[in-house]
Amino acid sequence: MSVRLKLTLSYAGFVMLAGVLLLTAVWVSLLEYVPDDWDRRMLYENPNRQLLLRTFAPAAAAVMAFLLLFGLLGGWFLAGRVLAPLSRITDATRLATNGSLSHRIRLPGRKDEFRELADAFDTMLARLEAHVAEQQRFAANASHELxxxxxxxxxxxxVARAxxxxxxxxxxxxLHAVNTRAIDLTEALLLLSRAEQRSFTREPVDLSLLAEEATETLLPLAEKxxxxxxxxxxxxxxxxSQxxxxxxxxxxxxxxxxxxxxxRGTVWVMTRVRPETVVLTVxxxxxxxxxxxxxxLTEPFRRGTERIHTDHAGVxxxxxxxxxxxxxxxxxxxLTPRPTGGIRIAVELPATAPRAEDR
Known part of the structure; x- marks a missing residue:
């Protein structure tokens, strides 16, 4: 049974119930003014309850039949009007299921529950379309780089065989250099996937200690x-995740x-604390x-305005x-450019209370 049919039957049932209650109230009111005793010879001469019943019953049945028909037709029409936006949302969902993410509902009219649902669905489709396009572009670039x-x-x-x-x-x-680059790229892709899935355990971390460790590790590269x-x-x-x-x-x-x-280049690494966040700046x-x-610069396989070449040190x-x-x-x-040249990159993360040993 469809929702429209359920609403139609509910509306018709409500109209029928209202009609029964109204006719019952009219019948009870009329009985107060009509005597209960009657004489068969005077049946059609004086008002009495038997005569009233014979007159009222057919009229009440006709009224109830009209209310039933009116309730069914009116309920079907009103249910169709109410559920029309839902039909548009359903059609858009079917199109999205078939792979068409560019379709939008754009439901007109006043802002009600259906309008909010349609707007939320359009927003979801827009984000999903952008995400799928980004994933497709990333997959194409990754396959090329691999x-x-x-x-x-x-x-x-x-060449060696010839x-x-x-x-x-x-x-x-x-061959060692080429294979090393392929391994680095594969590990980077795995790390990227792990971060996107958030498949890691959270623990207390001090960004200032990580900055010192990274500096010590990359100091030979900086000197070079x-x-x-x-x-x-x-x-x-x-x-x-540390x-x-x-x-x-x-x-x-x-x-x-x-x-x-x-x-004679310079790199500045700074950490600072804000009321609710901590900031690592490079x-x-x-x-x-x-x-x-x-x-x-944050797009995969991009370096400035050009795609990276395979002979670059990074991936x-x-x-x-x-x-x-x-x-x-x-x-x-x-990411913001520095007025004198270079770039300033700031990572802002939620702050936590410092551990006792770090104080």
């Missing part, structure tokens, strides 16, 4: 690039070192960047991983 090292390895092996006197040492070095690292800040307690937040800090610091001035010196350019997922880890920890990521 295929490239395999193609390079195959080419190197084919060369009667190949340089085995050089070939092994190049002629970059100095300056750290400052206070204890910044939060809750989350491994993921350390990876976040390492990615930020690595990105700041690699994309820096050729000589700044570097570099060429001037536009806001339009910075808005693309193009550094800031994309930072963004995903930040969102998985209910935080916000902010």
């Amino acid at each position: 295929r490239t090292p395999l193609a390079i390895s195959k080419s190197l092996i084919d 060369d009667p006197d190949p340089d085995t040492g050089k070939l092994m070095d190049r 690039h002629g970059v100095s690292i300056e750290t400052s800040g206070d204890v910044a307690p939060t809750n989350g 491994a993921l937040l350390l990876q976040l800090t390492m990615n930020l610091l690595h990105n700041a070192i690699v994309h820096n001035l050729p000589e 700044e570097n010196t570099s060429e001037e960047l536009t806001p339009q350019l910075i808005s693309t 193009g997922l550094g800031l994309a991983i930072v963004k995903t880890i930040t969102q998985a920890h209910d935080g916000t990521l902010t």
Whole structure:
């Protein structure tokens, strides 16, 4: 039984019940003014209850038949009008099920429960369409990046097989570099998937300690690039995965070192505490960047305005991983250009009370 039929029967039943109650009230009122005694010879001459019953019963039956018909037809019409928006929402749901995420309901009329439901459904479809498009773009880029090292390895092996006197040492070095890059890319993709699924255990973490650990780890890389690292800040307690937040800090610091001035560059790593949040900030010196350019830096496999090349030291997922880890920890990521050149990246996470040993 459809909802429209249920509403129709409910409306008709309500109308019939109201008619019965009304006729009963009229009948009871009339009985007060009609005598109960009667004489068969005077049946059609004086008013009495038997004569009233014979007159009232057919009229009441006709009224009830009319109310039944009116209740069914009126209920069917009103139920159709009320459920019309639901039919549009159902049609949109079927289209979305078949893969059409671009369709929108855009329900007109006043803002009622159905309008709120339709608007919420349109918002969900818009977010889902954007998410699917992003996933498709990411999958296409990832497949390309994973295929490239395999193609390079195959080419190197084919060249070595065709060369009667190949340089085995050089070939092994190049194959090792290509395979290392493929492994790094695969691990980055796994880390990105783990962060997106939030499949990690939360524990107390101090961002200032992670900043110090990342600085010590990447100090040789900074010295190799002629970059100095300056750290400052206070204890910044939060809750989350220590491994993921350390990876976040390492990615930020690595990105700041690699994309820096050729000589005498500087990286600043700072932690500070706000009333309800803690902030990890990483700044570097570099060429001037536009806001339009910075808005693309967190996209996977992007570096500035161009896609990364396979010979780059990174795999193009550094800031994309930072963004995903930040969102998985209910935080916000902010990228702003520095007036004198370079970029300022701030990760803001919910704060927790510091542990006793950190005070």
